[in-house]
Amino acid sequence: MFSTAGLFANLKCPRAADCDRLNCLFSHADNIPPEPPLDIPLASSSSKPIVPAKRPTMPSPTSTAVRSPAIGEPPRKMVKLGGHTAVPAPQASKPTVGVPTLKIHPMQSQVPIATRQSMLKVIYERFRELYSSILPANPTLASEHALRQEEELYNSSSKAGYSMAVIHYAGQIKRRPKPTNINHDSVGTKADIAARAEQKKSLKALTLTKANLQRYVHPIDVLSSWGYIVDIPQGPGGDVSSMDGQTVKCERCCNNFMVLAPPGDDCTFHWGKLHTTRINGERARVRTCCGKTASESEGCTTGPHVFYESDPLVLHSRHPFSFLPSRSPDRKTLDVIALDCEMIYTTGGMRVARVSLIDGAGATIFDEFVKMDEGVAVLDYNTRFSGVKPEHLQRATHDLAGIREKLHALMDEETILVGHALDNDLKTLRIVHRTCVDTALLFPHPHGAPYRKALRDLTREHLGVVIQQSSSNGHSSAEDASVTLDLVRWHFLNRPPPKYKSPAAVGTTASPTPVSARAAVSPASPSVAPASMSIARSSPLGGPLPLASSSAC
Structure with a gap:
């Protein structure tokens, strides 16, 4: 056995005389002092019991208590999923x-x-x-x-x-x-595809009638303020059908030239319009046709000199204006017709070359090319935009007077004509009409008058349809008339009839320059209007110039 260290030598053996160990660790002597009493004070009844500190328990995963977020971690929303289970909310x-x-x-x-x-x-x-x-x-x-x-x-x-x-x-x-x-x-x-198909189905199923479009017809003062001709101009009409041999200003290059047929390719111009972009971090106005700024090049395309006229008196002298005939039981005219035209440059100014009509149900009822009047020759077919080619007019059988007679069999003064920038189509047809629904006014430009949204932008935004994309075949008047009708259908199904205001009522001039959305040109100076706007500049006689002529004179 090992010897003891004597750590208990001063402690009296608990068993005293009854101890039977041979080598007891405790003391058996009689002079060992007694142990001091253990005096533990009792707490009064008024004091709170002392509870020993312990580590707090964490709530179980199934507890209804919300877990405290970790230090440095942002709190997360909790969502109850049935029962008493809470889990983090889903993040998109x-x-x-x-x-x-x-x-x-x-x-x-x-x-x-x-x-x-x-x-x-x-x-x-x-x-x-x-x-x-x-x-x-x-x-x-x-x-x-x-x-x-x-x-x-x-x-x-x-x-x-x-x-x-x-x-x-x-x-x-x-x-x-x-x-x-x-x-x-x-x-x-x-x-998405199913919803788009359903929208197209609902649009095609809707037939526009005189009853449901009556509230959409623009007042006469609104038509007049937007450039519509609401009365027949003075004068005999048709007395000067052509400017052949006369000197006029070219609408493309702004130089004076003599109107001759056949024309030569003496004009150098830009067919695209200016738009604002950034070059090396700086704003710049560049052409959509060649990507060059206005100061870099005088032109990127060559072609014939052309001219454009918009003065009602001058247009009336080229071919007379007239009203549509009054309603008669002898003729089966329609209540609603969507109209669109394609125009070309001639020695008699810009003339109609194709006319397309769509009825209120969306069916094509008329689509013909127009032969030029006697003494009027073509200067430029403007195929890039009009889609008209020489072979189209070679098979045309009716001149403007003959086409107008055929139109009179389909429409009258009570027919509601639907179109986009319809004033331009009526001017080139030499028709004075006061019952019109114009989608350029029905879907106003965010900057107000006299700006107008382009037809291709409206169809892309509201119908999900892309038009006027061909750079070689140009526009199609039948397609434009059809989507214009669909835009009115869309508006009828999705929006209430608008309250029209004339441009003069919104702070513009009393006689604003009318704008053709199919032939709109951005202003030459960025300070005139933002790049998102489309506004035609004025011709020498006042009025809009088509897209093919975007250079500023």
């Missing part, structure tokens, strides 16, 4: 460039998040291939549509059928025709 997934990431709490999804993320990648790859030609201008489009499409498929399928639904629809995306612009029918999720 934001579209990015590349494969998007789902931000969904696992407790909110019946399908594992890893499975949904892999299916999302499949959908994204299909959209990325489909949008290959439009992604440079819209880099987040594939990601945005992939997120929405995955959510649509998840909400419309069961847990067991989710993966098959995604794979099946990914194959459908692959079979879509590749879009060439953001408003193509192939762009969008399944719900």
